[in-house]
Amino acid sequence: MIIAVDYLVSKLKTLKKDFVENIALNITKPKEKFINQALSAVLLSGSLVVMNFAGWIIDDCSDKFYRVKRLLNHIINKNGWGDIARNYRRFLSRFIVSDTTIIIDMTDIAKPRARKMEYIDLVRDGSEGKLVTGYWCLEVYANIKKTVVPLALHPYGINDPEVKSENKQIQEVLKAVNSDINGKGIWIADRGFDRLNVFKSLFSRKIHFIIRQKGNRHIVIGDNTHISVEHTLERLYQLQTISGNNSRIVFAKVRLPERTERLSIVGQFNPKYDKPLMFLTNMKVLDMNMAEQIIARYVERWKCEEAIEFLKMRIGFERFRIRRYPAVQNICILAMIAMGFLAVIMLSNKMMTGMLFKCCSKFRKATVFKYYRLLDGLQEFAHKLMINNRSSPILI
Numbered sequence: 001m002i003i004a005v006d007y008l009v010s011k012l013k014t015l016k017k018d019f020v021e022n023i024a025l026n027i028t029k030p031k032e033k034f035i036n037q038a039l040s041a042v043l044l045s046g047s048l049v050v051m052n053f054a055g056w057i058i059d060d061c062s063d064k065f066y067r068v069k070r071l072l073n074h075i076i077n078k079n080g081w082g083d084i085a086r087n088y089r090r091f092l093s094r095f096i097v098s099d100t101t102i103i104i105d106m107t108d109i110a111k112p113r114a115r116k117m118e119y120i121d122l123v124r125d126g127s128e129g130k131l132v133t134g135y136w137c138l139e140v141y142a143n144i145k146k147t148v149v150p151l152a153l154h155p156y157g158i159n160d161p162e163v164k165s166e167n168k169q170i171q172e173v174l175k176a177v178n179s180d181i182n183g184k185g186i187w188i189a190d191r192g193f194d195r196l197n198v199f200k201s202l203f204s205r206k207i208h209f210i211i212r213q214k215g216n217r218h219i220v221i222g223d224n225t226h227i228s229v230e231h232t233l234e235r236l237y238q239l240q241t242i243s244g245n246n247s248r249i250v251f252a253k254v255r256l257p258e259r260t261e262r263l264s265i266v267g268q269f270n271p272k273y274d275k276p277l278m279f280l281t282n283m284k285v286l287d288m289n290m291a292e293q294i295i296a297r298y299v300e301r302w303k304c305e306e307a308i309e310f311l312k313m314r315i316g317f318e319r320f321r322i323r324r325y326p327a328v329q330n331i332c333i334l335a336m337i338a339m340g341f342l343a344v345i346m347l348s349n350k351m352m353t354g355m356l357f358k359c360c361s362k363f364r365k366a367t368v369f370k371y372y373r374l375l376d377g378l379q380e381f382a383h384k385l386m387i388n389n390r391s392s393p394i395l396i
Helices: 002-023 028-046 050-056 064-075 082-097 166-180 198-204 229-242 290-317 325-348 349-361 370-387
Strands: 101-112 121-125 130-144 149-156 188-191 208-212 218-220 225-227 249-254 263-268 277-281
Touching: 002 028, 002 082, 002 349, 002 370, 028 050, 028 064, 028 325, 028 370, 050 064, 050 149, 064 325, 082 130, 082 166, 082 208, 082 325, 101 121, 101 149, 101 166, 101 229, 101 290, 121 349, 130 166, 130 263, 130 290, 149 166, 149 249, 149 325, 166 198, 198 208, 198 225, 218 229, 218 325, 225 229, 229 249, 229 263, 229 277, 249 290, 277 290, 290 325, 290 370, 325 349, 325 370
Parallel strands: 101 188, 188 208
Antiparallel strands: 101 130, 121 130, 130 149, 208 277, 218 225, 249 263, 263 277
């Protein structure tokens, strides 16, 4: 048992050392030290509140007040955070291949009790279904070997003069992530991204995409007819049914008005719903099998809902206590790399992952979303080491 514990501690430290060194390229030594300490402390405390995770950091500072002040200064200071996010994505790009699913979505950071936070405004709280004060947040994930990995968490306030528009934020995040992962992957998005500006940005970067349609977008079909996506798919489905084909999936080659790119639309009809699922993609859909793959790809998008729920429940994504606007953006990068390190554990070492799974609480063992089991196991393992005086609180 002692050998297994020593193996696990050694592998965790080695993996974390490699991870931090790669994401700390071109940043100062003090900032690198902060990332090294804060990464472990956030995971073991399950909190982004500095007062909470500061207790998991062991350093030469005997006064907790000054340790907290040092940590806050690093979070508030803008320097280095852009490089950290960029290096983090470039490090993860080693796990991403040409057909990796890249999911882009938008969530809210609800701060209903906030009054003095910079650029805060009304957002729709998805959990409560009502308008509250907070920030919007663009999120991007890669689904790597059934492990959803965050690539971007970009919060913004609509009153920020540099934001200008939601479309601009989407384009900037898309550009940054696509560049850092070397243009790999197939981007998946819901109806909220059915926008001409988004399509233009995707076309200009030659990105493969699948975007669910609202249905009212006009497209151009073979005989140069301009018609909406929904009407086109309904017409195809009627013709298919008349011909004796009972499949509920239809597809066709199309293009957008005033664009030359060849696209495909795919629709799936369900008798339980009035409207079909409708998708526009620049991938070639030549047969029913490929159409089914397009739909299956889109289903992977729902993994982002599980990811953001994990971030909010176990990393404390909404529960930080910071007022300054740049610090909010920086704390989101810290949350991203914390979850990213858990992903790296699962992607890099199956034996270590299995050992940590065994450490987790019994009620977690049947959890489908594996991040809960892994973080639970990591925290249980750390607490047991502390009780047995086998390690300092800074486990990894």
